[in-house]
Amino acid sequence: MDQLSAPAVTALRQAQNTIIEHSLDRISAAHPWYRTLSAASRDQIEKVARVGVTMFVDSVDESGGAVDPSGIFNVAPVALTGAVTLEQTLELVRTVVDVVEEEAPDVVPAAGHDAVRVRVLTFGRDVGFAVAKVYARVAEARGAWDARLESVAVDAMLHDSPDDAAARAGTAGWRGTGPAVAIVARTVLDALATSRLRHECRQHVQDCLVSVHGDSVIVVLGGAAKPAESSATASPHAELASAADRIAADLDGAVVIGPVVDGVAQAGHSLRSALAGLRALPGWSEAPNPCRADDLLPERLLAGDPLASEQIQALVTGPLREMGVLYEETVVTYLALGRSLEMTARTLFVHANTVRYRLGRVSKQIGWDATDARDGLVLHLAVIVGRLTAGPTQ
Template sequence: MSRRPAPAGSAVLRRSTGRLATAATARMESDLTWFRDLSAQDRSWVGLIVQAGIQSFTEWYAAGQVERVDGASLAASVFGAAPRALTGVITLQQTVDLVRLSIDVIEANLDTLLSAEDLPIVHEAVGRYAREVAFATAEVYARAAEQRGAWDARLEALVVDAVLRGETDEAVLSRAGALGWAGAGALSVVVGNAPEGGTDLFDEVRRLVRTAGLDALCALHGDLLVVLLGGADKPIEAASLLDGLYAPGPVVAGPIVSSFAEATISASAALAGHRASAGWPDAPRPVLADDLLPERVLAGDATAADQLVSQIYLALDNPALVETLAAYLDAGGSLEATARALFVHANTVRYRLRQVADATGLAPTDARDAWTLRIALTLGRQRALTRPL
C-alpha cells in the first residue's frame, strides 16, 4: 500500500470508536437472533469484543503501518477482554458473523465520517484488517478446541481410571456425562493391547462406536486400551466393531452390567480375562470374559471361582446329575463306561447329560465345556467339604 493514513482521517476514526461500537451493538440486536438469546453477561462480553475490535482497528490505522498486521497482537487486543469460556458459548460461525457485521458497520459509516480523499485508503485498510481478524478468530478457536480436547482427554482418563479402581460414585458419573456419556442401556468394558502410535486412536474409537449408536469412553491403562461401551447389549458384537483398532493379542469383553455404577464389575472381569487369556491360545477374538472362567480360576481369580460354583455346581442341584457328570468325565467321555460305573442304562446317562447341559449351558460332550465343568465340579466339592455344619 503506497499511501499512508491522513492524520485528520485517523483522528476522526479514533473519535468515532464509541459511535461505531454502539451502531454495531444495535445491528447485533436486530440482525442476530442468537445474540438476543444470550445471557446479559455473555452479551456484555460479546459487546466488549466488538468494541475492542473497532478500537484496535482505529489504533492500528492511526499508527500508520497499514501494510503490516501482527496476528498475535491482534488476537490479544480483540479477544483478550473476553473469558476463554466464551468460545464455548458462541460458535466459530457466530464469531465470524460478528466480524462481518462489525466490518459492515464500519464501512457503512465511513462515508459520513471521512472526506472523499480519505475514503479509498480507509476502505482498503478495512479489507486488509478484516482478513487478519478472520485469521485471528480461527486461531483463537483452534487453540480453544485444542485446550478443550486436552482437558477432555484428561477427564476421560480419570473417569476410566475411577471405573477400574471401583470408585464409580455420582461425581464420576457426572464427569462421564460432561464427556457426552448418555448413561442409558447396558454397559460392557472391552480390554485389549493398545497399538503403538496412533494419535487419532480415541477419535477412531468414538467414530466407530457412534456409528453403531453406542456410547464410548476410552483410555490407556498401561499398555492396554480400555473402552467402556454404553448401550452394548451384545458385548461380542460391540467389541467386534473395535477389533481392528487393537494390537495383536487377546481382546476381552466384560459381562453386561445394567448401570455405570456397576461398570467396575465388567472392567474387573475383562482385565482378569485378559491376564489369564494366555491359558487359552485358541480363544476367539474378541472373547467374553465369562468364557475364560477356567483360566481365570487357575490364575487365582476368586470372583471367577465363585461364578463357576454358583452357575454350574449349584445350578445342577441334583446329586444324580453331579454323580453322572463326574463319572462321565472320569470315564473319558465314554457313555458305556459311565453306564457300567453307575449300573444304569446308557440312555439314562444320555438323558442326565442333557439335563446337565440344560442346567449349565455347557455340553459335557464338548471338550472345552467338559474342562470347564470339571473345574466347576472340583471347586464345588472343595467348598462342600469346607462348608461349616
C-alpha cells in the same frame, strides 16, 4: 497495501463509536440466539466487538505499529467459548465486518475508499483465523481435562467403592442409568486416535469413558444403545453387549470384553474381569479376538483371579446344581470317562440316549456343552470349584 492518509485515519477514529453501536444493533437484529444469552455473555460479546473495531482503526494507523487480532479476545473469559459456539462466533465476526465494510469507506475521503475496504477484508480474515486458534486451544485444553477426568473415573472403578466410582463417572460426563460393560485392548493410541475412538463409541452408545494406560486402552460403555443399535426384542444388556462387540472389533491388538453389569456403579467388576482376562489370554492360544472375559474362566482360575471363581460359580456351578444331582453326576461321569457316552451310560446304569438327553439339557440351560472340549473344561472346573467351596464332606 496502500496507506491511508492522516485525515482518513482521523475520520475513522471519530466514527468508530458510531460504527460500534451500529455493529451491536446489527448483531442483536440478525441473530435471535444472541438475545437468548445471559446478560453477562452479551456484555462480554459487546466488549469483544468494541475492542475489535478499535483494533481495526489502530491497524490502519501506520504509526501505531503491528496489531495482533488474537488480542481482541483477551477481554473475553474462556467460559464464553462454552456459551457461544465457534460457528456463532464467526457469524458475529462476519456481521461486524459487514457493518465496518459498509460504513468505514463513507467516512473517509473518496481516495481512500478502496484502501479501507481492502483493509477491512484483510483484518476480518485475520480475526477469523484468530477465532479458530482461540477455540482450538480451548478444545485442546478441554479435551486434555476431560481425558484426565475419565482416567480418574476408570481408576475409581478399579480401586474405590461402587458409589465413589459412580460419582467419579458422573463427574467425567456419564449420564445414563442403564447397564455398563468394559473393554480392554493391548494397543497404543495417541491423543488423536483416542479422540476418534471416543467419538466412535458415542455413535453406538449413550455413555463412554476412554482411558489410556501405557500399552493398553480401557473403554467403559454404558447407557442406552443408540437407535440404530436397538432392537425391539433385545434387552438393554444384549444391546450393549452387541455394541461392545462392534467397538471391540475395530480395536487393534488383543482385546477382551468384560461381562455386562447392571450399572456404572458395578462397572469395576466388568473392568477387573476384562483386565484379568487380558493377563490370562496367553494361556489360550486358540482364543478368538476379541474374546470375552467369561470365555477365559479356566485361564483366569489358574492365574489366581478371585473374580473367576465367583463368576464360574454364578454362571456354571450354581445353575448346574439347580438342575439336580442327576445332571451334575452325568456331566462329571461323562468328563471323567473321557467323554464316552457308552461308558457313562454303563456306569450310571442308564441308556446312552438318556446320557445324551441330559447333556443336551445342560448345554441348552447353562450354555456350556460337555461334548465340546473347551466347554467340557469349563464344566469340569466349575464342578471342582463348587466342591472346594463347599468344603470337606462329612
